[in-house]
Amino acid sequence: MIYDLECRITENRFVSGKTYILKLKAPEIAKTTKAGQFVMVKPTLEDYYDPLLRRAFAIADVEDDVITLYYDVYGKGTKFLTNRREGEYINVLGPLGNNLFPENYDNYIVVGGGIGFAGVSLFIKEIKKKGKNYTALYGARKKEDLSMIDWINQNSVNVLYYTDDGSFGKKGLITQDLEDIIEKNPDAPLIVCGPKPMMKAVSKIAIEKNRPCYLSLESRMACGIGICVGCVVKDVKNDTYIRVCYEGPVFEAKEIELS
Ligand SMILES: Cc1cc2nc3c(=O)[nH]c(=O)nc-3n(C[C@H](O)[C@H](O)[C@H](O)COP(=O)(O)OP(=O)(O)OC[C@H]3O[C@@H](n4cnc5c(N)ncnc54)[C@H](O)[C@@H]3O)c2cc1C
Ligand code: FES
Numbered sequence: 001m002i003y004d005l006e007c008r009i010t011e012n013r014f015v016s017g018k019t020y021i022l023k024l025k026a027p028e029i030a031k032t033t034k035a036g037q038f039v040m041v042k043p044t045l046e047d048y049y050d051p052l053l054r055r056a057f058a059i060a061d062v063e064d065d066v067i068t069l070y071y072d073v074y075g076k077g078t079k080f081l082t083n084r085r086e087g088e089y090i091n092v093l094g095p096l097g098n099n100l101f102p103e104n105y106d107n108y109i110v111v112g113g114g115i116g117f118a119g120v121s122l123f124i125k126e127i128k129k130k131g132k133n134y135t136a137l138y139g140a141r142k143k144e145d146l147s148m149i150d151w152i153n154q155n156s157v158n159v160l161y162y163t164d165d166g167s168f169g170k171k172g173l174i175t176q177d178l179e180d181i182i183e184k185n186p187d188a189p190l191i192v193c194g195p196k197p198m199m200k201a202v203s204k205i206a207i208e209k210n211r212p213c214y215l216s217l218e219s220r221m222a223c224g225i226g227i228c229v230g231c232v233v234k235d236v237k238n239d240t241y242i243r244v245c246y247e248g249p250v251f252e253a254k255e256i257e258l259s
Contacts, residue, residue, distance in 0.1 A: 003029055003092075004091070005029070005092050006090070007026045008087065008089055009023070009085065009086050009087065010086060012081070012082070015147045016147045017072075017140075017145040017147055018145075020070070020081070021069070022041075022068070022070075024069070024090070026092060026094075029059075029092065030064065030067050033122075036058075036097060036100035036119070036120075036216055037059050037094065038056050038096050038249065039057055039069070040096065040221070041054055041055055041081070041091070043055055043076075043078065043084070043090075045088065045090070046089070046091070053222050055071075055078065056096075056218070057118070058118045058122075058193070058216070059122060060151070061121060061125065062122065069118070070117075072115045096224050097245065097248065097250075098248075099250050100250050101123050101191050101216070102212075105187065107133040107134065107187050107188040108132065108190075108191055109135050109137070109189070111139075111198075113193070113194020113195050114139075114140045114141070114145055114194055115147070116192075116195065117138050117194075119193030120136075120191055120192075121151060124157055128157065134158075134188075135158075136157060136159045137160045138152070138160070138161055138169075139162035139174030139198070140162075146163070146169075173198075174202075175198075178202065178205050179205060182205070182206070190214065192214065192216065193215070193216040199253075199258060200258050203254075213252065213253040214251070215250065215253050215256070217244045217248055217250075218249070221245050223245070231245050232244070233251070233256050234256060236257050
């Protein structure tokens with residue numbers, strides 16, 4: 001079920017880099033969310049329509065009746081969002097997304113790049129709760145862009161960190177140890193969310209190693225519910241186009257074309 005709710009903001013503050021954390025009291029969404037789903041949030045208050053469209057954000061965490069989002073500030077919508085204050089109500093549509101990460105493995109390799117870690121964090125929390133094994137990798141340009149470090153520590157998640165400039169964790173790209181990690185975990189699929197170049201690089205390695213690789217895509221979205229057809233991706237297996245918001249957002253890397 002998809003809810004269209006006015007949700008009270010319980011927290012909205014700067015974290016680091018260009019990232020903010022937004023917590024929303026949304027009992028109906030919190031109760032029904034599955035890891036990998038997202039919400040569409042209207043950045044402005046009621047009766048303001050510029051920007052008109054809601055913006056998509058991964059549900060990064062759920063605690064009781066509160067959902068947590070992490071958002072990077074890019075354009076008009078996310079700039080408006082930074083002005084929203086605790087106690088205000090904003091419109092939220094969700095939980096959205098139908099095809100999610102596979103749950104039938106006992107071991108996973110989870111890769112999050114930049115703000116993309118928010119797309120896999122709830123999944124890590126769930127597999128950890130189920131006692132499954134995982135190797136989690138988190139990469140970004142610099143330390144400030146690893147904006148979920150506090151969440152990771154609070155949730156006792158084991159993570160291998162990578163930064164392009166070496167300001168935290170290992171210096172260099174998140175893909176540098178991936179072949180080794182894949183070989184050491186012969187039964188584990190890859191679970192990936194992040195910038196397109198990173199997802200392409202990870203997919204290439206996974207496909208070469210003949211390993212299942214599930215990508216959570218973050219194409220630009222207007223409606224988030226399958227109506228506008230603005231978010232499509234090429235389905236190479238069936239030679240057609242499919243909607244990321246409705247048939248996704250998770251797809252197996254070998255079945256789609258990341259343009
Ligand atoms: C399923 C899904 C989950 C997402 N989860 C998160 C999340 O957890 N945290 C987060 O910070 N962002 C997330 N995003 C991306 C987020 O929706 C956009 O950054 C946001 O809509 C930008 O809005 P804006 O008004 O600030 O920028 P706009 O003014 O709309 O655009 C500013 C710039 O960002 C680019 N841009 C906007 N949206 C995207 C996009 N989806 N992909 C690539 N470039 C884009 C534009 O081309 C433009 O250059 C997600 C997107 C999807 C589809
Ligand atoms: S965003 Fe409208 S169909 Fe996907």
